[in-house]
Amino acid sequence: MTVDYREINKVAPNIASLMDTLGREIKTYHRVLDLANAFFSIPIAEESQDQFAFTWGGRQWTSQVLPQGYVHTPTYGRNLVACDLADWRNPDDVNLYHYIDDLLLTSDSLEAVGQAADSLTAYLQQEGWALNPQKVQGLGLSVKFLGVVSSGETEVLPSAVIDKVQVFQVTTTLKQLQEFLGMLGYWCSFIPHLAQLLRPLYRLSKKGQLWDWGKTEQDAFPQAKLAVKQAQALGIFDPTLPAEFDVHITEDGFGWGLWECQSSVCTPMGIWSQVWHGAEER
Incomplete structure (x- = not known):
């Protein structure tokens, strides 16, 4: 069986174009937040858990949260995070970028980025998401997001x-x-x-x-x-x-x-x- 994805590809954003857009809109100061165990924070409905059953060590097991290897896990995870972020009041002078479980806040004001990061952190925790403190970057001029180092208003090869x-x-x-x-x-x-x-x-x-x-x-x-x-x-x-x-x-x-x-x-x-x-x- 062959699946023709050409029509989908016509409207799907190219990752290089998305990075170009980010490069044009990046500000001077940055803060990167990382959701801890984001997929494992998403429960599977009880009536659907049998679909994830497997046998190991002579016993049958099933996942109660989204497993790492499930093909649709990143999509479901990203959409749920995006829905919650849509209800957060983003300050006008701060840009927020989101990719699955990675979040970038950027602004020309260091104070504005710091306040927005504190506000977003509290909001995410209120919605049931935990942050990984070891992967938090900034406040500052240089952070790494999606593999690219943003240093001030420039992008640098890591x-x-x-x-x-x-x-x-x-x-x-x-x-x-x-x-x-x-x-x-x-x-x-x-x-x-x-x-x-x-x-x-x-x-x-x-x-x-x-x-x-x-x-x-x-x-x-x-x-x-x-x-x-x-x-x-x-x-x-x-x-x-x-x-x-x-x-x-x-x-x-x-x-x-x-x-x-x-x-x-x-x-x-x-x-x-x-x-x-x-x-x-x-």
Whole structure:
């Protein structure tokens, strides 16, 4: 059986677009809250518990709360949290962002963020949600949300990602190569020309491609690692400032970069690159 999700995909927000929106709306000061055991705080109706029954150790068991591995658990969890958040009175000068059990408060006022965080914490506890104090971040300029470090009004590639890429050994198998490419793909908006740099490695990872690690691949590997090491922080677009839109086209592909300039300093707002595919290569 084949399920056609194309119509759903047309209206479903792209995660990269959502992160771009967050990047444009992020403020100066931040606070991140994390719900503790969020899924296990959601009870399953007694008449539905038999659907989650399993046998282990010669005995039959069932879940009374949403289990971690159930395919719809994140959806149910996210929707229930969103319903409760809709009834919280969000201050006008504070933005609230929510992803499943992660919450980000951001504002240009440190005091406003602190007051909103205290208010939201009390409200969530009143609604039956517990917070994980070990994962609370801020108040301050720099926090990590959805894998991206928000530092003031900029977004920064996490140092843990950079370090992990730098210590990655030269790949000798397809699985290792796929792991390396998987680490880099999400961060393309921080790294100019990344798609072109990785083209020899992507070509080698194609289905049915014989493993032939040669000089081209050997050169591309450290070049990609260096590009990650040199990745710049992304700023927030200000329509009142002059901007430069840079487009580059090579025999390997194309890309663009949006830069905003003040005096002699230019800050990237967003970067993207893509290689030619199929007939495009001709």
